[in-house]
Amino acid sequence: MQYLPVYLDDAAQKVLVGEIRALVARAPLFTPTMPRWGRPFSVRMSNCGPLGWVSDKSGYRYQPTHPVTGEPWPPIPQSLLDLWDQTTGYALPPEACLINHYSPDARMGLHVDNDEEDFDAPILSVSLGDDARFRLGGRERKDPTRSYTLRSGDLFILDGEDRLAYHGIDKIYPGTSLLLKEPGRINLTMRRVTRAQ
Ligand code: MD6
Numbered sequence: 001m002q003y004l005p006v007y008l009d010d011a012a013q014k015v016l017v018g019e020i021r022a023l024v025a026r027a028p029l030f031t032p033t034m035p036r037w038g039r040p041f042s043v044r045m046s047n048c049g050p051l052g053w054v055s056d057k058s059g060y061r062y063q064p065t066h067p068v069t070g071e072p073w074p075p076i077p078q079s080l081l082d083l084w085d086q087t088t089g090y091a092l093p094p095e096a097c098l099i100n101h102y103s104p105d106a107r108m109g110l111h112v113d114n115d116e117e118d119f120d121a122p123i124l125s126v127s128l129g130d131d132a133r134f135r136l137g138g139r140e141r142k143d144p145t146r147s148y149t150l151r152s153g154d155l156f157i158l159d160g161e162d163r164l165a166y167h168g169i170d171k172i173y174p175g176t177s178l179l180l181k182e183p184g185r186i187n188l189t190m191r192r193v194t195r196a197q
């Protein structure tokens with residue numbers, strides 16, 4: 001992994017929040033549900049890019065359209081494509097950027113991101129708004145974990161042997177940032193989904 005604290009300064013964070021507001025105006029946040037049981041996530045989501053990650057009773061998957069509106073996802077802003085190039089150096093662009101919105105009581109259970117075909121590509125995460133406790137473990141759920149406080153403007157890259165490591169968000173610390181209008185946190189994760197043709 002690579003942890004890049006305060007990579008984005010205040011001005012860059014503000015510009016990015018404006019871009020995300022425009023994205024969610026076109027592709028509204030939706031509430032994903034767990035496969036099988038249909039229990040709602042506490043995190044609300046949207047996406048931009050040719051593909052977006054969704055979850056519902058039939059499972060986890062990437063699809064080209066919004067699950068509620070049926071519209072194609074809006075494109076990934078150029079600033080985020082540039083950030084991917086600068087930090088990952090990966091030859092192919094990301095195809096999906098998942099937008100996670102956490103209200104103060106939301107969390108994300110330990111999971112592995114393995115719905116992609118291409119595990120050689122890293123996943124780049126951008127945090128905005130309130131601080132969060134991020135936990136990173138190993139390839140097995142029982143492996144020991146280490147916690148990091150992700151703050152607004154921090155980047156975190158899962159690559160190499162950590163690409164398929166368990167990770168999650170245990171807690172949001174409401175009121176630790178004034179970036180967003182209301183307490184809460186936004187996390188963006190950029191992913192390469194398909195293998196090069
Ligand atoms: C979050 N992040 O920070 C959740 N996934 O809200 C993730 O699930 C994540 O930080 C893949 C790579 C990096 C991440």
Ligand code: FE
Nearest residue numbers: 111112113167
């Ligand atoms: Fe993840």
